[in-house]
Amino acid sequence: MSESVDSATRRDLSDDLSFLLARANALSLGHGNAALAEHGLKVRSYSVLAMACGDAPPSQREIADHLRLDPSQVVALVDGLQARGLLERRTDAADRRANVVVATAAGHALYDRAGADVAASEGAFLRVLSDTDRAHLARLLSVLAFSE
Amino acid sequence: MSESVDSATRRDLSDDLSFLLARANALSLGHGNAALAEHGLKVRSYSVLAMACGDAPPSQREIADHLRLDPSQVVALVDGLQARGLLERRTDAADRRANVVVATAAGHALYDRAGADVAASEGAFLRVLSDTDRAHLARLLSVLAFSE
DNA sequence: TATTGTTATACTCTATAACTATA
DNA sequence: TATAGTTATAGAGTATAACAATA
Numbered sequence: 001m002s003e004s005v006d007s008a009t010r011r012d013l014s015d016d017l018s019f020l021l022a023r024a025n026a027l028s029l030g031h032g033n034a035a036l037a038e039h040g041l042k043v044r045s046y047s048v049l050a051m052a053c054g055d056a057p058p059s060q061r062e063i064a065d066h067l068r069l070d071p072s073q074v075v076a077l078v079d080g081l082q083a084r085g086l087l088e089r090r091t092d093a094a095d096r097r098a099n100v101v102v103a104t105a106a107g108h109a110l111y112d113r114a115g116a117d118v119a120a121s122e123g124a125f126l127r128v129l130s131d132t133d134r135a136h137l138a139r140l141l142s143v144l145a146f147s148e
Numbered sequence: 149m150s151e152s153v154d155s156a157t158r159r160d161l162s163d164d165l166s167f168l169l170a171r172a173n174a175l176s177l178g179h180g181n182a183a184l185a186e187h188g189l190k191v192r193s194y195s196v197l198a199m200a201c202g203d204a205p206p207s208q209r210e211i212a213d214h215l216r217l218d219p220s221q222v223v224a225l226v227d228g229l230q231a232r233g234l235l236e237r238r239t240d241a242a243d244r245r246a247n248v249v250v251a252t253a254a255g256h257a258l259y260d261r262a263g264a265d266v267a268a269s270e271g272a273f274l275r276v277l278s279d280t281d282r283a284h285l286a287r288l289l290s291v292l293a294f295s296e
Numbered sequence: 297t298a299t300t301g302t303t304a305t306a307c308t309c310t311a312t313a314a315c316t317a318t319a
Numbered sequence: 320t321a322t323a324g325t326t327a328t329a330g331a332g333t334a335t336a337a338c339a340a341t342a
Binding site: 012014024050066122125140 | 161162164165166168169172173174176177179180195198199201214215216266273274284285286288293295
């Protein structure tokens with residue numbers, strides 16, 4: 001008598017982890033881009049700048065891998081940041097095909113200012129989660145994010 | 149003596165929850181689209197079909213809100229699925245401005261088949277997490293995903 | 297031969313505004 | 320006056336292939 005209630009009917013998109021991931025990411029991206037707009041940055045360019053500010057200045061290939069971008073997209077991002085004097089390309093002495101991307105003093109300064117705003121914006125977005133929940137979420141996501 | 153090690157130097161993109169969210173989502177999206185390709189679907193169109201297969205057939209406005217899309221994008225998605233005979237637009241009797249989107253028998257059948265593949269693909273992607281970790285992650289993400 | 301960075305191109309996705317029909 | 324759906328369009332993001340320099 002209940003032939004209309006099959007397994008398909010019971011499935012719900014809201015239980016789908018990939019859907020939740022997509023929706024949470026869309027919100028997070030919106031917050032991030034809004035916080036970065038006043039600095040002339042977006043999440044994408046901010047991430048490149050962040051890597052260039054790190055302890056181990058990355059090659060463009062490493063940026064592409066870490067950010068899951070095509071190397072050709074990294075060219076445009078680095079071009080834009082370099083034109084603003086925020087970072088430099090230095091040919092790697094060990095492998096002269098590779099460009100090492102390193103932040104300038106101005107790049108570090110902007111990263112500090114923008115980073116503070118991003119952190120505040122992210123904090124506001126995450127206010128619905130406790131500190132332990134945030135830590136737990138970060139741990140679970142990092143396992144997933146670097147599983148391949 | 150350690151003036152070069154300031155707060156900026158210690159920050160790392162890999163600790164940034166929004167970055168982890170973006171990277172995990174990129175991987176998840178890749179898996180989902182790959183699993184759906186053989187059915188002529190993508191994550192976007194599959195999500196619309198899933199809603200149309202639900203117990204409460206949604207209006208296009210509701211689809212746009214739930215999927216965080218602009219209403220104009222929903223038009224194209226529904227057009228494509230309707231052209232394939234997978235769903236129908238029915239004008240809502242209660243509000244004749246609104247289109248209620250409801251799956252056809254063919255739509256339900258495809259949703260069942262594609263859904264099984266999506267679930268298998270998602271399972272493979274999530275293999276690095278235990279069942280309890282998956283449940284925990286889903287709970288944390290749904291809080292975040294529907295916090296606004 | 298394989299890899300890094302680059303250029304070019306096409307395609308998809310996203311965001312915006314304006315229009316219509318209904319409310 | 321406001322809302323649902325639609326259309327059109329421009330911009331941003333994505334994916335692919337081909338090339339030069341280097342390994």
